[in-house]
Amino acid sequence: MATLDSKVPSGPLADKWRKHKADIKLVNPANKRKYEVIVVGAGLAGSSAAATLAELGYKVKSFVFHDSPRRAHSIAAQGGINAAKNYQNDGDSVYRLFYDTIKGGDYRSREANVHRLAEVSVNIIDQCVAQGVPFAREYGGLLANRSFGGAQVSRTFYARGQTGQQLLLGAYSALSRMVGAGAIELHTHSEMLDLVVVNGQAKGIIVRNLITGEISRHAADAVVLATGGYGNVFNLSTYARGSNVTAIWRAYKRGACMANPCYTQIHPTCIPVTGDYQSKLTLMSESLRNDGRIWVPKRKEDRLKPPASIPEEDRDYYLERIYPSFGNLCPRDVASRAAKRVCDEGRGVGESGLGVYLDFADAINRLSESGVRERYGNLFDIYHEITAENAYQVPMRIYPAVHYTMGGLWVDYNLMSNLPGLFVLGEANFSDHGANRLGASALMQGLADGYFVIPYTIGDYLASQRPGSRPSADSAEFRGAEENVRSLTDRLLATKGKEPVSHFHKRLGKIMWEHCGMARTRAGLEEALKLIPALREEFWANVNVPGSAETMNQSLEQAGRVADFLEFGELLCLDALKREESCGGHFREEYQYPDGECKRDDANFGHVAAWEYQGADRAPLRNTEPLNYEFVKMSVRNYK
Amino acid sequence: MVADNSSKSLSVTLRVWRQAGPAAPGRFVDYPARNLNSNMSFLEMLDVVNDELTKQGEEPIAFAHDCREGICGTCSCTINGKPHGPGHGIATCQTYLRSFKDGDVIVVEPFRARAFPLVKDLVVDRSAFDQIIQAGGFISVRTGAAPDANSIPVPKPDADLAMDAAACIGCGACVAACKNASAMLFVAAKVSQLGLLPQGQPERDQRVLAMVGKMDELGFGNCTNQYECSAACPKSISHDFIARMNRDYLKASLRSALKPTSNASGGGAG
Amino acid sequence: MAVTGVILIGFVIGHLVGNLQIFQHPDHINGYGAFLHGLGPLLWAARLFLLATAGIHIWAATVLTLENRAARGTAYSVAHTIQATLSSRFMRWTGVVVLAFLLYHLAHFTLGTAQPATFKENLPHYTMTADYKIAGFPVVPAGAEVLDVYSMVVRGFQHPLVSLFYVIAVGLLSIHLLHGFDSMFQTLGWRSAKWANGLRRVAIAFCLVYFLANAAIPGAILLGKVRVPAAAVQEASTR
Ligand SMILES: Cc1cc2nc3c(=O)[nH]c(=O)nc-3n(C[C@H](O)[C@H](O)[C@H](O)COP(=O)(O)OP(=O)(O)OC[C@H]3O[C@@H](n4cnc5c(N)ncnc54)[C@H](O)[C@@H]3O)c2cc1C
Ligand code: HEM
Ligand code: HEM
């Protein structure tokens, strides 16, 4: 049984981080270059960590499966990044950001981590501006802010609709500077396929070069994983196609605990699925809900009629009806579930029946078409590009889609997993968002972890390691791990079945979405727990992976990732089954208030569930880390 | 009928460049793609064709992609001679089959440039772009050393223009479209972004000289001001930035030739 | 490239202005010719400079072309142009034709090997009827005996084929300059979206005027508007 010591420092909330930084061990500057650190992933979390560790003097090796660090999925984030700068003088503060995040996470995150996140948020903005990130400005030349869901203050910094891109390019430029200076060894097109654990500590990784197929071993004094979220277990999501669970899943199989995998976020305003060839769901900014009205026909029979021909009295503006005070602006999870409910009733619109209208007719009457264009023109353009529909004339159709995963590898306050030497940053860890993430706070967390947390906390671990004590990449553990990777690859290529990898991914996605999506039930989850192992068996009997392992082979890459999803999906469902309460993104139909709000069970589930691998044939072990709320009182979220 | 997007079916012939590796010979192979939904994206069509190929035991077509929403810059097909296909201001992944007609022959080639060596089929290696950034596409600021963000006001027009340049997704279509395979637009976008901001001033000369020098060294062609790059760019980056960089480059060359330099060696802080 | 471009454009403008004196009394162009030749070493310096510039221009163009070809590597099988102008795409070809023209032109009017019969050195000398002044300073006095450039040009262009070649060459040169003009501003960083359209218009106007003015010379001669003075014709025929 793993020991889950959160290592949260004692003392007043606001002093914990300062005190901790003063207390932790330091590595002597002359010794720093004797330590090698592997950083896997170069999204916001990985790039910022690699750059900063290299600046400090550590020898850093950076690995990404992408062809360039700049392509990480972080690039797709649109809305913005939060920081408690209070530049608007509207009463924001570190405490308020802390509180909003705790509440937004439905009281399932660790207070100390969240407070630290809010504290360093201000440094992030300073850092990014100094790097040349072109944030939006006001006419006076100072930084502009916008407001975002779940907050009553304006604290979101943004760069048009490309905030993630600009932040990533900033971090990438810092990383590139250190690559240019020879302080970082960059390995692109390199996928980590196993973690090497020596004497209970993470000491290296096994990597496959996606161009040459070459498999190599890399030893280090510490390993940092910043490999992003696992939303693609649902197949269709707003994630990039390459996003995967492989790195953290294989670390899990080497002993790192997987925390709260069932916490997944579903975003209400995405462009609906049009056909089974579909590969990706596109997010439409939530801001559309400020002026658009959401409705479906009252009667099933009307669902395929042209919307304009449906008279006002035959429309059901269901959010306005059910949530009169928040209306179309109720939180993401609430809006998503409501859309699912009306579609389940057979009233969904569009060919597939999985869609609801987001109608701007009233807004156009009120603001004129050009007024609407001014506010949302680019979004209407994106919508048009994808659907060929003119949303000024016909209402948009939207549907919820998987968007973010709050769960991930368990880490302590130092962002170290239960495996000493293994650090996990960004979306790949479970740390700061509890059961639900607020808008514009994932970018903040990734950069906080990489720029301002790991550079301190990794020193505490490395100081305990004798310089030069890292194992040789020729040791038995490394050879064993390499063998493990090779045999998996060989097995995938040797199956020579009939169906392409995508076939299994789509089917897994359907199971996950249906039984473990927006609303979950015991029966549904139990069903999924039967279907997934069966599908996995079918995969291993009938998957067809053409080509060889010695060259670029995209089917093989995909097959490895889907094989992991087929295992991970089961754990996700198991976690959802065992968490017999509703909280944030985890909604169990059995546990709700009459108005449909989540019914938490703090007494029995006010904890982190951290799953521990027990071997291929044995059920995983559910460890728990209790969540002690010292500073905030747990209460019922209410957005009515 | 909901709107004008209701799906139509179409069939096309894909003429795709197949090449097993950089050293292997390459050739075009025709693949019929039948009964496609007009709402499919171009890459989804490739997915479908690839699944068919796999079922027939053939190796699927390798193509680069990731975000599938026009922001990561990974996708890189040249479709009927135009990088990123027929649309304007969009990437390959944002190209939908409604841009094609039933019965069309669609020729799909990789981005072609010597500085982007071919990896396989439609995949090329664009790490030359990373090398250019490594040579100077940054502002040297150590983490933790930054002053308060609002201590450096940036006039809004400058910030907006810098953002226009910063929108570059590093896809390489500019190189692929340029008759000379020149990387000017990409480099100019980065140089301009940083050059427009006050934070970028101390390294301004050094940056443009280093980045242009690196670009030349990597075997990209020379710009003859044909503006194909900006026309193919999925982010419509303006070639004005090339003029801006040319100016910066001339000034920097002059200044670096004339500027007195200190003889003091580094490390004075001891 | 841009630097040689500026110099070459400067030269062709100056040369055109000089040549337009053909529409004036023969004193002008002949005086001008005499003045230039009278510069002696200065003329040679200018010629060498020009030669070097042209040489560098051509060398640079060749290197550029070779490098740019190599930079593509494998060619596309479908050639597609989105917006590049024809003039920008055919710089090499227009340039080469202009070079061929130039060689012929030098043989014609500078070395006299193309049409020796009407070459200036083989024509009777011309006697200036008035002072040739530049900026009010008389540089070639009345009564001076000078080479008869005027007659050489007029007689040369009376051959329709020769004229045609000139017109075509000047046309291509104008097209070469159309892109060259625009391009120079971009290369030197003096072009921006704000006035790109204006610049383009100026370039088009410049090239049009340049072409028309140049073509006017052989045109006028062929149409008989510019003729060799009767006296000179007689003198030549009595020889
Ligand atoms: C459409 C969209 C919009 C969003 N908008 C916002 C927003 O407005 N504000 C906000 O705060 N958040 C937003 N988010 C969430 C946010 O973008 C992500 O949570 C965050 O960027 C994740 O960053 P990361 O560094 O953890 O991981 P990523 O950016 O996903 O990076 C993962 C890295 O790991 C590498 N990698 C993965 N696996 C391996 C492996 N096995 N071997 C080697 N390398 C590997 C990849 O190459 C990549 O470099 C949005 C998300 C989406 C999908
Ligand atoms: C063999 C003869 C010539 C060749 C092969 C040639 C070729 C070229 C080429 C390839 C370019 C570069 C195109 C570009 O930068 O866009 C160029 C530019 C130019 N050429 Fe020529 N050229 C020739 C002669 C001339 C002559 C005789 C003149 C003028 C009288 C001239 C004037 C210019 C100008 C002004 C430019 C623009 C320079 C710039 O881009 O900044 N060229 N030429
Ligand atoms: C209709 C148009 C033209 C006419 C009438 C014309 C006329 C002449 C004449 C008369 C001379 C000899 C001058 C002398 O030595 O006394 C000359 C020389 C020359 N011309 Fe032209 N020219 C024309 C067009 C051009 C063009 C378009 C070019 C360039 C591309 C050009 C380039 C030259 C050069 C380089 C010389 C040699 C100058 C020297 O000897 O130093 N000419 N031209």
Ligand code: SF4
């Ligand atoms: S400038 Fe445009 S075409 Fe070139 S890399 Fe950037 S986004 Fe792509």
Ligand code: F3S
């Ligand atoms: S197309 Fe090529 S020639 Fe220059 S202006 Fe663009 S790089």
Ligand code: FES
């Ligand atoms: S796949 Fe990301 S830009 Fe096309």
